[in-house]
Amino acid sequence: MEKKQCREVVSLFFVVMIFVFITTGEAQAQPFLINCGGNSTVSIDGRKWIGDLAPNNNLTLSSTVMAATASSLSGDSIYEPIYKSARVFTDGLNYTVEVIPGNYIVRLHFCPFTFDNMNINDSSFGVVANGLKLLTQLSVPGEIAHKNLYLQSSGGNGSSFSLIKEYVLGINLDVLVIELIPSEGSFGFVNAIEIVPVGDRLFADAIRRVGGNDMNLNLSGQGIETMYRLNVGGPEIKPNQDSDLWRMWEVDSSYMITANAGVEIRNSSNITYASMNDSSLAPLLVYETARSMSNTEVLEKRFNMSWKFEVHPDFDYLVRLHFCELVYDSAKDRIFRIYINNRTAANTFDVYVKAGGKNRAYHQDYFDAVSSKTDTLWIQLGPDTAAGASGTDALLNGLEIFKLSRNGNLAYVEKYDSSGNSVGHSKSWILWVVTGAGIASVAILAVAFTLVFYICKNQGEKTIDMKNNSTGWRLLFLHRGIVNSSANAKGMGSQNLNGSTASTRSGKRFTLAEIRAATNNFDESLVIGVGGFGKVYKGEIEDGSLAAIKRANPQSEQGLAEFETEIEMLSKLRHRHLVSLIGFCEEQDEMILVYEYMANGTLRSHLFGSDRPPLTWKQRLDVCIGAARGLHYLHTGAERGIIHRDVKTTNILLDENFVAKMSDFGLSKTGPSMEHTHVSTAVKGSFGYLDPEYFRRQHLTEKSDVYSFGVVLFEVICARAVINPTLPKDQINLAEWAMKWQRQRSLQTIIDPRLKGNYSPESLEKFGEIAEKCLVDEGKNRPTMGEVLWHLEYVLQLHEAWMHAIDRENSFSSSQDLWELVVEDTDIKNGKEITSLE
The missing domain is CATH 2.60.120.430 (Galactose-binding lectin)
Incomplete structure (x- = not known):
């Protein structure tokens, strides 16, 4: 019996050893x-x-x-x-x-x-x-x-x-x-x-495709290259801090589009993995810190935290996001969206629900293909305002990007020189290019010096101090073409170095002496406005008419490109609801624009922040209609349309008759061609008015102006700043605050108190609906400016009908009072009793 038991024990031992050998x-x-x-x-x-x-x-x-x-x-x-x-x-x-x-x-x-x-x-x-x-x-x-x-x-x-x-x-x-x-x-x-x-610990075959369903990639049979690995919101994690895999985790700030778009948060509580299978995916140090949009200094909550990465085109990528809820201890407190390469990867993402609680480490993988024409990968997280979460922000703890092999290849041929510049051509080709460029440079310099000499001679041998000029504004003719002074005075175009005619520029070219005389040598008492470009002076030009004279500040964020854009746009645009350009000056280091004078200043100054009298509801509607007409002309008046890109109440000016005119075209862009749906461009504009879709995707469309105009409409109703950090958190952003009341159909609750009782309730209701439609998240679902204009005119008709009804009622009441007096007098005289109006 003992021998049998011994044999069984030995057999069991060998079975266990074989199993261990096989499975380990x-x-x-x-x-x-x-x-x-x-x-x-x-x-x-x-x-x-x-x-x-x-x-x-x-x-x-x-x-x-x-x-x-x-x-x-x-x-x-x-x-x-x-x-x-x-x-x-x-x-x-x-x-x-x-x-x-x-x-x-x-x-x-x-x-x-x-x-x-x-x-x-x-x-x-x-x-x-x-x-x-x-x-x-x-x-x-x-x-x-x-x-x-x-x-x-x-x-x-x-x-x-x-x-x-x-x-x-x-x-x-x-x-x-x-x-x-x-x-x-x-x-x-x-x-x-x-x-x-690493065994099978790092990747699962099932993965979610961006914009699609789960799919099986058989990642175990592919080669994978790690492109980026970031500890989001935390310090660098060195290899010896990452268990047995020795991975390096970079800080994320250098990859962010706006570094302060999220605040760094951390939690010293004990963090555990949502699944033991996740224990090797990232060290707990990654989950102890995060970046969140819950930052009172980040005013525009509708925008996203955005990271941008250079990647190799024509490859597939796996994006791994690491999450751990460090703040909220219940579901639906933080719900957000995830975008990868400008497409929605996830809606209503709730880390608490996904991970199964607070302080639980969790990861989510996404698959996306990058075309041969793309060399960037965008990762963006932003609030899902439609989800009804109490915290309208987003959270991310870590981020990894992996490149997947194609046809047995992970290599991408991109050669760099020792300075990091891309080298994509043969040496002989480069030699020809350099030689040709050298010859062309000599020729251009020769022509430039000849022209500079000629211009200086014709202007009384004025000396151009290139040393001083280098620190200020570059002269316009050194940037794009030679401006012929006499021709420009007659409204003719400018001629560039190739001898072709540049865009025709209307308006007078003022001398600096004329500008100084008009502004009393830039007297500070004549300053009527200050903007990103510089100061605006009230001036009297030589014919005795008043003008607004905008003088560029060399330290301004706006520069030569905006100056030229403003001139070119206003030279080819003429409309009753667009501010007219009278002329410009570009002598020495100065860049100055001269506009028609708008006696009643900006729309904003009549809404709040000044001692100007408030506008009536009808005046506000007239102003909105005028501005809408100007924008509609911009969008449709040219072959490809023009996108203003900086629609706000300070850029809507009022003349002596309170006629509204759009101004400030320095950021304007020509619209997309017929075969394109948008213009790809860097984000520019003003916080509070920026289209969040444009901010996310860098895709500019006419609907971006529509969004900004929707914010203007709410500003007209509420008469307050679009961003006011002194207010409670839920009121800081006007668009979000007003939209909350609009969705409840209670906009009258937050209307400018000075309008109480002096507006048509029905017109206010329709006005709010227009603003709401303008602020829809997706641009394709917003109305055009033409549609906005039509509805605003209808709102005005509703208000005027209401006013006429009130006038008739008041007139009727007055007639009744008058009739009673007549009856009383007649009754006294004739001794008759009249008891009715009949």
């Missing part, structure tokens, strides 16, 4: 760390890097090519001990490592330093791993410089910066062969190689 292949795989160019083992934080020529290292090197060493390196990299050596190759070099089949992180370390008089800037090579192309024509110094990491030396052969390329490879063989292949006539080098087993 992943556990048997150990990190393999190679110190290239070394013949001994180097220890870094307990990790042993084995020299590629050390004995019994289970590594095969195809050839014993030269090794290079640096006596010292500057910088504080934890990898400095292994960066002092490198393996340099001028012919193909293979590293063959015995591995257990499975998934591995493979990192290639490159830290350039000077060796044997070889110019490291000339190195160019490729890397292939088990037949998968990882790199092609890599220039390490060029890529480092392109990433804004400038090489610095210490002691003649040191370097402060390095480049680490990280890949996740599924290896189904018992060897990993890493081939290093120099480009023709060049050489390559490598400082260290990491091979770290």
Whole structure:
């Protein structure tokens, strides 16, 4: 009996051992760390890097090519001990490592330093791993410089910066062969190689496609390159702080479009993983900090936190977002949207619900394809105002972007020079370009000097001080073309260096002396406004008429481009509801625009913030209709239309008869051509009025003006600033606050008190509906300015009908009173009793 039990125990032991052996292949795989160019083992934080020529290292090197060493390196990299050596190759070099089949992180370390008089800037090579192309024509110094990491030396052969390329490879063989292949006539080098087993822990095959449903990508059968890894809202996490995977997590601020679009938050509470399968995806340090839009200093809550990344075109990407709710302890407190490359990846995203509670670490993966025409990837998070969450903000703790292989290839051919500039043409082609550019430059300079001399001579030998001018505004003719003074005075166009005629410019070209005389030498008492461009003076020009004279401030954010845009736009636009340009001045360092004078100033000054009398409801409707007519003309009057891009109450001016006119066209853009739906451009405008869709996508359309005009309509009703940080949180943003009341059909609650009892309730109701339609999130669902104009005219008709009804009622009451007096008098005289109006 005892022998039988013994045999059973032994059998069970062998079964368990076999099971363990089979099922723990992943556990048997150990990190393999190679110190290239070394013949001994180097220890870094307990990790042993084995020299590629050390004995019994289970590594095969195809050839014993030269090794290079640096006596010292500057910088504080934890990898400095292994960066002092490198393996340099001028012919193909293979590293063959015995591995257990499975998934591995493979990192290639490159830290350039000077060796044997070889110019490291000339190195160019490729890397292939088990037949998968990882790199092609890599220039390490060029890529480092392109990433804004400038090489610095210490002691003649040191370097402060390095480049680490990280890949996740599924290896189904018992060897990993890493081939290093120099480009023709060049050489390559490598400082260290990491091979770290990860099993199936990092990626699941099922993944959500942006704008679509879940799909199966079979990621385990693909090569993956790590493009970016960020600790959002927190400090840099060094490799030795990331458990056994030794990943580097960068700070995210340098990738943000607006660095202060979210506040950094942290929570020292104990954080746990939502699933044990997530424990290796990111260290808990990532989840202890976050970036949130809940910041009282970020006034525009409708905008998003946005990150922008350079990526390789024509590849597929996996975007991994890390979340952990650190503030709210119940569902529906923070609900937001996720956008990837300007498309909605998720609506009504609630971290608390997804993770299963507060302080629970959770991640979400998304798949998106980048076309051959795109080299950027946008990640944006913003409030989902329609979800009814108490916290209208967003949250993100970490972010990773992975590139997926296509047809056995992860390599992207993008060559950089040592300064980080892209090199995409042959040397002979570049030589021809440089030679041609040199000849052209000489010719242009010769013509320019001749023209400058000619102009100076014709203007009484005035000296142009180019040294002083360089610190101020550039003269217009040095930027675009030569302005013919006499021709311009007659309304003729300008001639550029090619002899062709530029856009015709109407209006007079004033001399600086005339401007000084008109403004009493820029008397501060004549200042009637101050804007982003500079000060505006009230002036009297030579014919005795009044003018608004806008003088640019050289320190202004608006410059030469806006100055020229303003002139060109107003030169080709004429409309009763657009401010007219009288002329301009561009002498010396000055840039000055002269407009018709608008006696009643800005619309805003009649709404709040000044001692001007308030406008009646009818006057406000007339002003809105006038401004709408001006914008409608902009959008439809030219072949491609013109988008104002800065619609606000300070840019709606009123003349002596309170006729509204749109002004300030310095940011205006010509609309899209017929084959396009939008204009791709950087975001410009004024906070509080900016179209959030334009802010998210950088896609400018006429509907962006419609959104801004909708904010103006609410400002006209409420007579308060669009952004007022002194108010309670839910009232800071006028658009959000007014929309809340409008959706409740209670806009009369927040109407300007000075209008109480003097407006038609029905007209106010319709007016609010128009404003609400203008502020719809998606531009395609907003009305056109023509439609807005039609509805505003209808609102005016409703109000006028109401006024006429009141007048008739008052007239009727007055007639009744008068009739009673007549009756009383007649009754006294005739002794008759009249009891009715009949």
